[in-house]
Amino acid sequence: MKINSASSRVIVASRYYAQIWVYVEGTSTWIQIGSTLDTGSLVYSNVAINGAGDIIALGSPG
Amino acid sequence: MLSLQSRRPRNRQKDAVGASRLLKNNPNLAYFEKVEPDIDGDTPGTEDKYNCDAGSFGSSVATNDNGSRIIVGSPSGHYYAALGMVTILYNQNSSGEEVWVEFGTIDERVSGFGSAVEMNSNGNRVFVLKRIDQMNALSYVSSYELDESTGEPTRHQIGQKLFEFSPGCSGFCPGRH
Numbered sequence: 001m002k003i004n005s006a007s008s009r010v011i012v013a014s015r016y017y018a019q020i021w022v023y024v025e026g027t028s029t030w031i032q033i034g035s036t037l038d039t040g041s042l043v044y045s046n047v048a049i050n051g052a053g054d055i056i057a058l059g060s061p062g
Numbered sequence: 063m064l065s066l067q068s069r070r071p072r073n074r075q076k077d078a079v080g081a082s083r084l085l086k087n088n089p090n091l092a093y094f095e096k097v098e099p100d101i102d103g104d105t106p107g108t109e110d111k112y113n114c115d116a117g118s119f120g121s122s123v124a125t126n127d128n129g130s131r132i133i134v135g136s137p138s139g140h141y142y143a144a145l146g147m148v149t150i151l152y153n154q155n156s157s158g159e160e161v162w163v164e165f166g167t168i169d170e171r172v173s174g175f176g177s178a179v180e181m182n183s184n185g186n187r188v189f190v191l192k193r194i195d196q197m198n199a200l201s202y203v204s205s206y207e208l209d210e211s212t213g214e215p216t217r218h219q220i221g222q223k224l225f226e227f228s229p230g231c232s233g234f235c236p237g238r239h
Contacts, residue, residue: 003180007187014201019224
């Protein structure tokens, strides 16, 4: 789990899936951006998101 | 620059003590100096300082940008203390001495809560991951805002829980976040 600088976006990942959520100020609601990312043949172990929240990185060792 | 370490006992006995340790980069030196004292979750033989499972205190840590606030997770999740919570502290550094004061706790009383934590740059918004474990087969992320406007530190959840999954839903089994 990682957040961007404004803490308006959060990326959460498990071994096989990842989701990115954006907080809509004033509505107290989180909305998922896009669909759940499937790893395919990879196994996620680490995630990162940049300050602006428009770039994410998913690490899969091996 | 501030660095953060957590100490988690390898031997998870009831009296084992978890802690968080801060290190500060002295700009004149090429290394980090330890900030005294450690933030201990408990002292062996006494009541848990932060009313948490001290053995898992420090499993996750995060700070705000200037290092004046810290959030520490104690997800627990073992047989004698099946609860999880996080503790938020701020540095009341008025005399040059490090004095960490409890801002508040977020206590969901479910094992795995506090497995991972994040804090925004201002230190007024925190995120807490509840990870699946042997005690509770559900995973989610909760977000909270900290409010000091009334003079009394409070926190409230913002929005809904995110990433809610359990092993029962289409075989989705988050195991590591």
